[in-house]
Amino acid sequence: MELIYHTWSWYISGFIIGLVMLALIYFGKSFGMSSNLRTLCSMAGAGKRVSFFNWDWKSQRWNLAVVAGAILGGFVATHYLSETSNVSISTDTIGMLEMMHIDAPQGKLMPDALFSNQVFESPKGIFILLVGGLLIGFGSRYAGGCTSGHAISGLSNLQIPSLKAVIGFFIGGLIMVHFILPLIF
Amino acid sequence: MKLIKFILVGFVFGIVLTKSEAVSWYRIYEMFQFQSFHMYGIIMVAIVTGVVGIQIIKKYQLKDSTGTPIHIADKEPSTIRYVVGGIIFGLGWALVGSCPGPIFILIGAGFSSVILVLLGAIAGTFLYGLLKNKLPH
Numbered sequence A: 001m002e003l004i005y006h007t008w009s010w011y012i013s014g015f016i017i018g019l020v021m022l023a024l025i026y027f028g029k030s031f032g033m034s035s036n037l038r039t040l041c042s043m044a045g046a047g048k049r050v051s052f053f054n055w056d057w058k059s060q061r062w063n064l065a066v067v068a069g070a071i072l073g074g075f076v077a078t079h080y081l082s083e084t085s086n087v088s089i090s091t092d093t094i095g096m097l098e099m100m101h102i103d104a105p106q107g108k109l110m111p112d113a114l115f116s117n118q119v120f121e122s123p124k125g126i127f128i129l130l131v132g133g134l135l136i137g138f139g140s141r142y143a144g145g146c147t148s149g150h151a152i153s154g155l156s157n158l159q160i161p162s163l164k165a166v167i168g169f170f171i172g173g174l175i176m177v178h179f180i181l182p183l184i185f
Numbered sequence B: 001m002k003l004i005k006f007i008l009v010g011f012v013f014g015i016v017l018t019k020s021e022a023v024s025w026y027r028i029y030e031m032f033q034f035q036s037f038h039m040y041g042i043i044m045v046a047i048v049t050g051v052v053g054i055q056i057i058k059k060y061q062l063k064d065s066t067g068t069p070i071h072i073a074d075k076e077p078s079t080i081r082y083v084v085g086g087i088i089f090g091l092g093w094a095l096v097g098s099c100p101g102p103i104f105i106l107i108g109a110g111f112s113s114v115i116l117v118l119l120g121a122i123a124g125t126f127l128y129g130l131l132k133n134k135l136p137h
Helices: A010-026 A035-043 A057-080 A091-099 A117-121 A123-142 A147-156 A160-184 B004-019 B025-032 B038-059 B080-096 B100-108 B114-134
Strands: none
Touching (some): A010 B038, A035 A057, A035 A123, A035 B100, A057 B004, A123 B080, A160 B025, B004 B100
16 A cells, blocks of 8 residues: 555556556547647637637547546545655755745645645736646647657657657757746746 | 546546656656656656557557457658647646646646646637648648
8 A cells, every 4th residue: 555655656657657548549549638628629619710629529528538537536646645755856856946946845746836826816827827828738739739649649659740749848848947947937 | 338438547547647746847847857767767668568559459450449440540741830839838848847638637636726727728729729720730
């Protein structure tokens, strides 16, 4: 039981994520989380105005079921399968965060500086989260997939386009972490 | 009833991403600082598992659960959309530390502020739909 409450090792976790993708292939589907964002737009009626959202989104109900399961999984894992010793990132990283006045994990998954409920009272905080989301939504659709669709599914199927996308993910991520985050905080 | 197996797959996905801390902003930051092997290990093992599984599926021409032969579509060849779209995605991924899967998982974990990220992501997807025909693909 100890093992379940601690941080799961990268090899067990990676293996299970691989199996999740293979399970969806076995069920005749594919692993890709960002397409659900398109489905949500279509459900909200965006198809009446923009043709990209006018498609058979009901055929994607299975993927919304995956989302529902993921939400439930997030709830169960944090409330019943966790303890306070989790998220032990490297001390170097904690030092760099301190310089940007971002709090150390101390058992938390997310820094309060960005994600505590006080963010709702800070225009800057709200702006950061909305813009981050905007980039994720726009970028993943333009690239035709996100971490699950390209990095895991695409690379598993040895797709060169997915390799290009993943290289893009890393260029963007490195620019943000090394050049833009220090300017924001 | 047919949807239950998908809820179950999502449930396992949500638990493993939370327990491996791949949903954590800190882990993404640490990865882009090259200060831990953890995230690289997760991604690499997932891909190796996937490559082996897909090679087995192709070699033995396996059928899916409905009895249809499994066919995995190739991604359309292009460069600009993958690189430019990828960079835009990467900027967002590292800023708020979550990609589309973890956005939902974190909301389930009780981080209400992540709802703002979700709203932004839906707006970004809508914006792409609006501009799609004007963008180079």
